[in-house]
Amino acid sequence: xxxxxxxxxxxSGEAATLTGSEAHHLLHVMRAKVGTEIIVFDGGGGEWxxxxxxxxxxxxxxxxxxxxxxERELPVDFTLxxxxxxxxxxxxxxxxxxxxxxxxxxxxxTARSTSSAAEPPAKLARYVVEASKQSxxxxxxxIAKPQTWAEVVGNFAVHTRLIAHPGGSTVExxxxxxxxxxxxxxxxxxxxxxxxxxxxxxxxxQVIGLGERILRLETAAMALVARLTVA
Ligand code: SAH
Numbered sequence: 001x002x003x004x005x006x007x008x009x010x011x012s013g014e015a016a017t018l019t020g021s022e023a024h025h026l027l028h029v030m031r032a033k034v035g036t037e038i039i040v041f042d043g044g045g046g047e048w049x050x051x052x053x054x055x056x057x058x059x060x061x062x063x064x065x066x067x068x069x070x071e072r073e074l075p076v077d078f079t080l081x082x083x084x085x086x087x088x089x090x091x092x093x094x095x096x097x098x099x100x101x102x103x104x105x106x107x108x109x110t111a112r113s114t115s116s117a118a119e120p121p122a123k124l125a126r127y128v129v130e131a132s133k134q135s136x137x138x139x140x141x142x143i144a145k146p147q148t149w150a151e152v153v154g155n156f157a158v159h160t161r162l163i164a165h166p167g168g169s170t171v172e173x174x175x176x177x178x179x180x181x182x183x184x185x186x187x188x189x190x191x192x193x194x195x196x197x198x199x200x201x202x203x204x205x206q207v208i209g210l211g212e213r214i215l216r217l218e219t220a221a222m223a224l225v226a227r228l229t230v231a
Contacts (some may be wrong), residue, residue, distance in 0.1 A: 003030065004039045004047070004133045011042045011064060016050065018060045024100045026052070027061050040064070043132070043140035043150065045071060051084045072136045074101040074229050077181040079159070081106040083113040083188035088121050091127050092154050093218040098131035098141045108148040112190030118146070148209050149196050153203050159183040161205040162228075164198050164220050168209035171227055174208070182228055 005022045018026065018040070026032040034052050041047040046069045054061035080102050084090050097105055107118055118124070121143070128141050139201060160176045164184045176182075185192075185200070192200075197207060210220055 001037050006129045007042045015223045016062045016195045023060045041138045047138050077103040079104040081108045082186040083108045094127040095131045096222050104113045104142045109191045110149045113188035156183045162208050163200045163205050165207050168207035186217050
């Protein structure tokens with residue numbers, strides 16, 4: 001795969017300009033030349049073969065040669081509602097969620113979640129872009145506005161809804177329509193309260209356990225996403 005670059009501006013027509021860190025990378029890290037071919041995507045789907053036509057001081061002009069309507073998404077949508085971990089672990093979580101194909105991440109606030117853990121939206125968005133460049137995804141993972149457990153638990157009725165909680169049933173025993181989108185909820189370090197789990201049960205969620213060990217929340221998330229997704 002040729003090097004992939006992200007355009008903040010929606011791409012269309014025959015030309016485009018890369019700015020900011022993407023241009024910086026091409027100019028000063030890759031030492032790109034006029035005529036170099038790259039792949040560029042804008043996160044809205046598809047990618048373009050492009051050729052560098054002009055190197056500016058802080059921007060790079062491109063001729064868009066060929067659009068390819070290629071997507072590298074999961075066959076059905078996967079949403080992760082998760083109480084975000086702190087610092088570097090947040091970056092790890094977002095990165096792996098992008099790599100494994102998660103469509104949407106909902107930062108979750110619950111009874112035991114600690115507030116103000118979230119990195120600034122611009123930083124999270126940058127993690128999404130970097131992981132999309134690396135993994136070949138042309139559609140960006142959406143980071144939704146934070147939602148409370150009460151908001152999430154009563155919604156998403158068309159989804160297969162799973163809440164991870166120690167002591168829950170095995171993944172093998174769950175029921176699932178493979179064509180339905182999946183919503184997976186992962187709790188904070190302190191876990192979901194019994195009331196929160198009970199509310200989920202009453203709303204038709206399935207409670208899933210991951211064995212005897214207590215996993216860090218981002219480990220639990222990725223262990224389950226990996227088992228529940230195909231291709
Ligand atoms: N102390 C908490 C565990 C919190 S771990 C408790 O005992 O409930 C953080 C989150 O990761 C949990 O809320 C759950 O969603 C998930 N998780 C961690 N280990 C798990 C396991 N063995 N089974 C199911 N979910 C788990």
